[in-house]
Structures are given as C-alpha cells and as structure tokens.
Amino acid sequence: MEEQNVIHRATELVAEHEGLALKPYLCPEGKLTIGYGRNIEDNGVSAKEAAILLSSDIESTLEQLGCLACFRSLNLARKVVLVDMCFNLGYPRFTLFKRMIAALNQQNYELAALEMMDSKWAQQVGKRAQRLSKIMKTGQFC
Template identity: 35%
Template sequence: MTDALIDQLKRHEGLVLHAYTDHLGFWTIGYGRLIDERRGGGLSAQEAELLLCNDVQRVTAAVERRLPWVRGLSEPRRQALCNMAFQMGVAGLLGFRNMLSAMQKGRFDLAAREALDSRWAKQTPTRAEEVAGMIRDG
C-alpha cells in the first residue's frame, strides 16, 4: 500500500467520524468504510477489538478525570465504574450520586445497593448484578 494511494483515498472519500449513509444509502464510517451488512460491509473481530481497546482507554481516562478519587479504589471497583461509564457514558455514571458518594466513603455494601436500586439495574439486570458484586466485594 503506497502513501500516495492512501492520500488519494483520503481526499476522495473524506473523513467522517460517525456513521452516515453514503450517496447510495448504505451505512459507512471513517474514510468511506462500508459497514452496512446489506452490502457485505462490517468490521472484523480484530477491528472491533481495536475499537474496544481505544474506547476503554478513553472511558477510563474520562472517569479518572471526573472522579480522581477512583485511583485509590481496588482494580475491580475501578473496572465496575468504567464498565458503567462505557455503557451509559460518564454523564450517566455521574448521575449515580448516592452510589458514588458511598464508594468515596468506603461504604461498598451501600454503594452496591444504590447501584441495584436504579433504572439501569432494571434494564440490564445481569450486568448490574455482576457490576454491583464488583463494587461490593472489590
């Protein structure tokens, strides 16, 4: 693959950093990457893994930036908060004020109960039970 070809494709395709429909109505991302399965598009498992790793780094940094005290928590408890932020965004995580306050005070049983007393837990009960267990047991 030559740099010239890459430069040419960047110019011709343009960069779009979200999913969009191309001129034929098919879902596309990035530099004209077809992801619409109706036309055989998609991602490889390796590409999905790369996206996941990038997202985990981004979410972890955002959680630690907004809640610097989480650096003092055990790894499973930090993972629990990042898991929640990955699912609902950091803003969604910050809405769990009672849970976060309890965690900051080291009251992990209460924090786990607060996590489970939420619409999030009702919507994703299996995930919520696992995450609450990580909060409780550390």
C-alpha cells in the same frame, strides 16, 4: 516491499478522495458510511477493528472516570466495575448515580453496591448489574 508501497500510496490516494468522516453519513448510494468511505451497512467491521474500537472506548471511559475524586483510590476490581458501568451507560448517565458516587467517596463499598442495584439500569441489565454489584461490594472479581 512492492506490496507495502502499493498499500501506502493507495491509502494516501483513497484518503484524499474519500475524506474523513468521524460520524456516520449516507453516501450518494444511500449506504451508511463512516471513516474514509467505509460502507458499514454492507461491510460492518472485523473482529480486529471491533477490538480496536473497544480499546479506544475503554481508554476514553478511563479518562472520564479519572475526574472522579474516588477513582484513584479504588482497587483494580472496583475500577473495572466503574469502567464497565460507565461504558454501558455513557458518562453523562453514569454521573446520575450520585448516591453510589457519594458512597464511593466515603469508601462505603457495601452501600455503593446497594445503590447500583437500586436503579433502572440494574433492572435493565439484570445479571450484569448483580455481578458488578458483588464485585463492588467484595472488591474481588467473581
């Protein structure tokens, strides 16, 4: 119980003194810092923290994709493909796949898969695009 009290009070005090920065900045020592004074240059993040960030990013991506008319009607595998793709590209660049999205609106998954591959993105990510395109086409995880 004593340790929990120390953690709680120390958290309050450090948070008050450091302040919250949601974007990286350089501290007075010139170190890249974020959050409540987290020196990410020297400390990075733990695997647990990275998993929390990923989970948060996936939730945000899902929220963005929910704006697409076709998204709710997709099966699990196809939804996951769009999440992976959108996560990789960022939502603004993802929305540039207008022909793929149009094909999804028509439930033409073969065409959507072809449109995925007919892109600079597919050339850049190679096997990732091939795998995602195959899942889109078949509607099944491979």
